[in-house]
Amino acid sequence: MKLKCIIIDDDPHAVNGIKAYIDNLANIQLVQSYTDPLQALNEITAGEHVDIIFIDVDMPKISGLELSKAIRHKTDKLIFTTSHSKYAYEAFEMYASAYLLKPYTFARFAETINHLFPHRPSIHNITVKQEDDYFFVRNKSEKNNLIKVRYADIVAIESLQNYVRIFTLNETIVSYIALSEIKIILKDYQNFAQAHRSFIIAKNYIEKVEGNTLKMINDLTINIGNNYRDTIQEYIKEKTIKTNRS
Template sequence: MVMSCIVIDDEPHAIDELSELIALVPHLNLVESFPDARQAIAYLQEAEHVDIIFSDISMAVLNGIDAAEILNNYCHFLVYVTAHRGYAPEAFQARADGYLLKPVSYVSFTQKAEDLTLKHQDIIKLQRDEQQFLFIKGGQKSSFIKIKYSDIVYIEAMLNYIMIHTTTGHEITYIGLKAMEDKLQIMDIFFRINKSIIISLNYLDRVDGNIARLAPGQSYQIGDKYKSVFLDFLRKHTLKS
């Protein structure tokens, strides 16, 4: 699973160097960089969350240590990247998950990235184990319907609504398909195969070319936008001689 990250540093060359290192790690995705912590915090308040924040410490507007209490609310991992060894005690008191010294070497960076990847997998597994079901709003006021993830066969977009097809029937709720897709990211059994359909791999019977056939009998075309990621997943899980 790809981890999103941002970089905070008041030196442009430091941002460039760290961006190059991030680009060398396939499971890291740099979504934005900032010259100071205040701008980063403003962004995070809108974006709500990233997996990793790589932050300098000594910055003029707001230093990384002072910003930690806020930054930790918006990420899984806070990693300091600094030219100064002396900040280490303060960094770990601020609940930092890493402390990289500039200039950051490829080896030290990839080692830290691998360490965070393993921790991230543990977090996702824990979330998955704790979340075996979801609640959707029913048709009546203050009405809620419980749906087990394992019972979902596929989900169909209907303008501003979605229809959740389960092994026992279907339910309609007011939410967009993209929002539902985001909700299902922690579950690795759901795939969006076109602009209107998310399927559960638990009920995928076979794939014939561009057609995904589900065990209950439904068939749906795999859209060009989603085909490469979906087929790559299938290839990785295909038995080879």
């Protein structure tokens, strides 16, 4: 049986980030997401009990800390998401089960769920292969620094002459590496496809298709190249619900 969860965050990008992580976990079901904390208060109070509520701390109208007091009884686990570590103590004062310090990786997200539900049989499938779920690249602006890039966090990769721009859920990384080298690294991962001579995309982060344009998560827009249109359209066709209507 899937874990039912709710997301509350006034930042749509943060909501989309959690949604994307949930999409990568087969045993979690998103019931509802809110960017208006007052709407969340009204609907959650009147709604059914859920397994997890992800809630931002710093929100307008009513803070996450205040909101948590009113809805804590409606969930088994309450997870605060915040950009400020100073809220951690206050979060646990509100009987929070855990907190995620933004920006957090998919691995951290999955590990938190595993920790909170250790005896739930269906959760044992939520695993992260630490040995092969990421790679390192050198940051263009900080050549002596290596940055870890997790496959599950990659939204798209853009070729820019002799370097690439890697769009992830939480940041954009520029590195001196050729797109052809990235293609070799990603060749065993079916979720990635080339959509344009300058772009590789993560197919699960396509939010909308408008003609020959892909609207990705986090408002990233990519035009489909002529040489890659058939491959992308075939994927979209496979994922489109078929009806008897024309």
